[in-house]
Amino acid sequence: xxxxLEVRDLEVKFALRFGDITAIDGASFxxxxxxxxxxxxxxxxxxxxxxxxxxNLISKPGYISKGKVLxxxxxxxxxSDEQMRKIRGxxxxxxxxxxxxxxxxxxxxxxxxxxTIQAHRNISKAGAEKIALEKLKKVHIPSPExxxxxxxxxxxxxxxxxxxxxxxxxxxxxIIIADEPTxxxxxTIQAEIMDLLQxxxxxxxxxxxxxxxDLGVVSQVTEKIAVMYAGKIIxxxxxxxxxxxxxxxxxxxxxxxxxxxxVNPGEDLVQIPGMMPTLTNIPPGCAFNPRCYLRQAVCTKTxxxxxxxxxxxxxxxHMRYKxxxxxxx
Amino acid sequence: MFAFIIRRILQAILVMLVISLxxxxxxxxxxxxxxxxxxxxxxxxxxAAMAEKLGLNDPFSTQYxxxxxxxxxxxxxxxxxxxxxxxxxxxxxxxxxIELVLxxxxxxxxxxxxxxxxxALKPRSLFSRFVMGFSTLGVSVPVFLTAIGxxxxxxxxxxxxxxxxxxxxxxxxGNGYWQTxxxxxxxxxxxxxxxxxxxxxxxxxxxRLIRSExxxxxxxxxxxxxxxxxxxxxxxxxxxxxxxxxLPVVTVFGIQIGIMFAFTILTETxxxxxxxxxxxxxxxxxxxxxxxxxxxVVVGSVFVIVNTVVDVMYGFINPTVRVAGTK
Ligand SMILES: Nc1ncnc2c1ncn2[C@@H]1O[C@H](COP(=O)(O)OP(=O)(O)OP(=O)(O)O)[C@@H](O)[C@H]1O
Ligand SMILES: [Mg+2]
Numbered sequence: 198x199x200x201x202l203e204v205r206d207l208e209v210k211f212a213l214r215f216g217d218i219t220a221i222d223g224a225s226f227x228x229x230x231x232x233x234x235x236x237x238x239x240x241x242x243x244x245x246x247x248x249x250x251x252x253n254l255i256s257k258p259g260y261i262s263k264g265k266v267l268x269x270x271x272x273x274x275x276x277s278d279e280q281m282r283k284i285r286g287x288x289x290x291x292x293x294x295x296x297x298x299x300x301x302x303x304x305x306x307x308x309x310x311x312x313t314i315q316a317h318r319n320i321s322k323a324g325a326e327k328i329a330l331e332k333l334k335k336v337h338i339p340s341p342e343x344x345x346x347x348x349x350x351x352x353x354x355x356x357x358x359x360x361x362x363x364x365x366x367x368x369x370x371x372i373i374i375a376d377e378p379t380x381x382x383x384x385t386i387q388a389e390i391m392d393l394l395q396x397x398x399x400x401x402x403x404x405x406x407x408x409x410x411d412l413g414v415v416s417q418v419t420e421k422i423a424v425m426y427a428g429k430i431i432x433x434x435x436x437x438x439x440x441x442x443x444x445x446x447x448x449x450x451x452x453x454x455x456x457x458x459x460v461n462p463g464e465d466l467v468q469i470p471g472m473m474p475t476l477t478n479i480p481p482g483c484a485f486n487p488r489c490y491l492r493q494a495v496c497t498k499t500x501x502x503x504x505x506x507x508x509x510x511x512x513x514x515h516m517r518y519k520x521x522x523x524x525x526x
Numbered sequence: 527m528f529a530f531i532i533r534r535i536l537q538a539i540l541v542m543l544v545i546s547l548x549x550x551x552x553x554x555x556x557x558x559x560x561x562x563x564x565x566x567x568x569x570x571x572x573x574a575a576m577a578e579k580l581g582l583n584d585p586f587s588t589q590y591x592x593x594x595x596x597x598x599x600x601x602x603x604x605x606x607x608x609x610x611x612x613x614x615x616x617x618x619x620x621x622x623x624i625e626l627v628l629x630x631x632x633x634x635x636x637x638x639x640x641x642x643x644x645x646a647l648k649p650r651s652l653f654s655r656f657v658m659g660f661s662t663l664g665v666s667v668p669v670f671l672t673a674i675g676x677x678x679x680x681x682x683x684x685x686x687x688x689x690x691x692x693x694x695x696x697x698x699x700g701n702g703y704w705q706t707x708x709x710x711x712x713x714x715x716x717x718x719x720x721x722x723x724x725x726x727x728x729x730x731x732x733x734r735l736i737r738s739e740x741x742x743x744x745x746x747x748x749x750x751x752x753x754x755x756x757x758x759x760x761x762x763x764x765x766x767x768x769x770x771x772x773l774p775v776v777t778v779f780g781i782q783i784g785i786m787f788a789f790t791i792l793t794e795t796x797x798x799x800x801x802x803x804x805x806x807x808x809x810x811x812x813x814x815x816x817x818x819x820x821x822x823v824v825v826g827s828v829f830v831i832v833n834t835v836v837d838v839m840y841g842f843i844n845p846t847v848r849v850a851g852t853k
Contacts, residue, residue, distance in 0.1 A: 252754060254750070254753055254754055256750070278759075282756045282757075282758065283756065284756070285753070285754055285755065285756035286754060286755035286756035286757075287756055290754075290755075291751075291754040293747060293750075293751055293754075295747065298746065298747035298748060299747055299748055299751045300748060300751070301748040301751075301752065301766055301770070302748070302770070302845070302846060303769045303770055303773070303843075303844065303845060304766075304769075305845075312755075312757065312761070312765075313755045313756075313757075316755065316756050316757050316758070316761075317756060348845040348846070350845070350846055364755070
């Protein structure tokens with residue numbers, strides 16, 4: 198049986214004046230119905246580009262240069278824009294980072310909800326409004342009837358993000374891609390929004406791709422996790438496994454830098470030294486090697502492949518492999 | 527919304543007061559109301575008596591209040607050249623100018639909207655490059671050159687369009703006030719060259735403005751989101767991007783229409799168009815101060831009224847302003 202979504206060896210390039218740069222370098226992951234996947238990594242790691250390439254909406258001058266995206270077994274990465282439109286906002290919805298910028302300021306909430314339904318279903322305005330109302334109730338918006346005639350600026354950030362979630366539910370999608378859905382919000386509201394997303398995934402058996410730089414959030418919400426570094430997935434596996442027994446030194450560093458989440462009790466909270474390289478000056482070998490405490494000569498020469506390290510985890514590290522005594526704890 | 531309208535109207539009244547004060551100060555220092563009434567062939571003694579009778583020796587403030595009162599009753603002084611109330615002279619010339627401005631505004635809207643949007647949506651196409659190049663050229667060519675060029679080509683060389691006057695006009699309301707050129711073929715033909723000439727001043731500005739606004743809007747998150755929702759390109763361009771592009775353009779359009787009234791002076795002179803601009807130049811040449819000031823006040827009012835109306839309209843289409851006005 199095919200997976201709901203399968204990204205196979207995806208490569209995304211940006212055609213810049215001085216030549217192409219590779220923003221995503223061979224990313225692969227799978228998602229099944231109702232499954233929740235976390236995509237984590239530092240700023241610039243390529244999380245958003247990965248998210249947008251699933252619905253083939255990478256901002257110019259980006260393009261998919263290699264690999265495939267399969268949705269329900271169909272290769273949607275080779276679809277025309279016309280065909281892709283039937284999937285965007287219909288079977289696969291997106292939630293953007295900043296709810297203040299996402300809704301069009303000059304149209305009412307009702308207008309923006311109705312048009313979304315009508316873009317995908319042959320339905321009257323009244324019928325569409327009924328669905329909109331139902332979804333607004335589902336995201337626990339107070340006095341939903343009133344919201345339909347309101348403009349975005351009349352609502353708070355948290356309320357707007359709830360509305361955007363309601364918009365993404367309108368067509369009962371199979372997948373929601375949420376790109377840092379809470380980064381622009383207050384801490385208390387962040388938790389509410391995450392709870393809501395979890396609740397909806399459970400009640401509607403929706404799959405979720407949660408993009409965030411916050412490993413803490415991912416570990417609470419998702420079943421699977423993909424850690425990205427400089428355009429590559431460097432560790433991929435079940436969340437509880439990866440969070441408890443990180444294999445790649447980068448993942449390990451990320452986990453150690455979460456407050457109250459130290460791997461070995463008694464260790465101090467540590468920041469990974471140095472910075473992630475920009476795409477134009479990725480070092481030869483393993484991109485993480487200048488910051489790595491396990492670095493050996495081989496790390497500066499050959500790029501490690503993503504390989505099975507046991508317990509359903511895949512990692513790309515020369516120093517960590519199946520049976521090295523570390524991963525089978 | 528109501529409070530917003532009231533506030534805009536109060537602002538408009540304030541601006542009008544300033545304009546009238548400036549106008550009156552000029553008139554007070556260099557105008558000669560006695561000459562306006564009786565001409566130059568009177569003795570100094572008669573003039574002095576006349577001045578006293580007209581209240582010209584009263585303090586400035588008293589005279590200004592009187593000027594305002596008269597202005598409110600439609601009395602803006604008497605034209606020396608026409609020997610008629612200045613306002614009547616202006617109103618007689620206004621329809622010609624209004625039709626010229628209206629025609630030009632129409633041409634601007636019809637051409638700059640599609641051109642501006644097209645060059646924003648397809649910036650790399652050959653046609654877009656041509657339009658942008660042409661509009662750069664358009665900005666730098668003065669209006670009288672464009673006008674003379676048009677006359678030379680269309681009137682002198684090809685004999686397809688008339689080059690001066692308004693042609694055959696129709697009495698619009700049957701009371702002799704408004705002669706319109708919009709209702710006859712000949713009148714329309716006469717409108718073409720002057721309108722295009724006048725429009726050519728603002729056209730490049732609008733194409734560029736619409737283009738840059740549209741390009742900016744197309745880069746926003748909400749447009750990207752509209753695409754992520756699966757909306758069609760047509761809907762994204764002509765509903766989502768269009769309205770956001772238009773908002774700032776409408777305001778600028780209002781201001782520019784006002785400014786166009788001033789630009790009519792050149793156009794009307796070149797095309798011998800018997801409007802307010804033509805009249806203004808005549809008044810300057812023959813030092814008809816009362817008529818000049820009346821022109822200043824009338825054109826100032828038109829400018830202020832157009833701007834106020836545009837602002838209120840803007841308030842209706844932009845939901846953000848509407849709330850700011852009511853709260
Ligand atoms: N429009 C673009 N033009 C050129 N390069 C781009 C563009 N968008 C993204 N990139 C490149 O792709 C890389 C990955 O960007 P992406 O937005 O996916 O990062 P991210 O992991 O989502 O980071 P953040 O946490 O800041 O959102 C960036 O470092 C940048 O070099
Ligand atoms: Mg991002």
